[in-house]
Amino acid sequence: MTIRVLIADDQALIRAGLVALFTAAPGFDVAGEAADGRRAVELAATVEPDVILMDIRMPVLDGIAATRQILAAGADDAPHVVVLTTFDLDEYVYTALGAGASGFLLKDTPPERILTAVRTIVVGDILIAPAITRRLIETFSQHHRTAVTAPALAELTPRETEVLRLIGNGLTNAQIAQRLVLSESTVKTHAKRIMSKLAVTSRAQAVVVAYESGLIIANGAADTD
Incomplete structure (x- = not known):
């Protein structure tokens, strides 16, 4: 399987570096590149990327607004959006997760880890280390609220609730499968x-819901009662 990647970043040097990285790596194809959010939205609709690496602060349309537009339709074949950021505690990262982004990467992440991370997200796993997830949620959950409430959580079956707890604690699909047989x-x-x-x-947005609803405690301890 070839993973098609769209790179959106207004910094030409970073954009060129990412293009070179994915062009040289086996199993990847650079579907396009954009220097602003509006162009990213346009390309997402035409080049059909599997993953979009999306910078937050861009001209014309920022990465968060672009993410919302790209994912608004809720299509099953929508691309995974991975936010690129300079700081691991940037408040905008949390907002991007709430907008539907599948995770985030720091811009100083080593090249091999970026490739591994993109491969991971394509198979459906979350792209945020548990410790970083918890720190983001703990820091910002008091200031941002999703529309999901307790009644929505009540729609989950006991097994689905259990799976959500494990996702929220950073387990991969393989680890959850092993844990639950x-x-x-x-x-x-x-x-x-x-x-x-x-x-x-x-999945990242589901984790936000799990923390904000109290299903998972912000300090990282799962509520298993």
């Missing part, structure tokens, strides 16, 4: 149903 495909099916019932567009 399920196949990975079954875990993916549960994750898809969870996102549908919670009306969110990514």
Whole structure:
């Protein structure tokens, strides 16, 4: 499988470096590049990328607004949006997750880790280390609220609730499958149903809901009662 990547960043040097990285790596194809959010939205609709690396601060249209527009339709074949940021505690990162982004990468992430991260997200796993996820949620959850409430969580089956807890604690599909003695495909099916019932567009956004609802405690301890 060839992973098609769209790179959106207004800094020409960073954009060129990412283009060179994915062009040289086997299994990847650079579907396009954009220097502003509006162009990223246009290209997302025409070049059909699997993953978009999206800078936050860009001219014309910022990365968060671009992410919202790209994911607004909620299509099953929508690309995964990965936010690029300079600071790991940038408040905009949290806002981007709420907009439906699947995770984020720091711009100083080593090249091989960027490639691994993109491969990871394409198979449906979350792209944020658990410690960073918890720090983001703990820092910003008091200032940002999703539209999902307790009644929406009540729609989840006990198994789906259990899967959501494990996703929120940073486990991959393979780890969840091992923990619950399920196949990975079954875990993916549960994750898809969870996102549908919670009306969110990514696993990362489901994690935000899990923390904000109290299903998972902000200090990282899972509520397993």
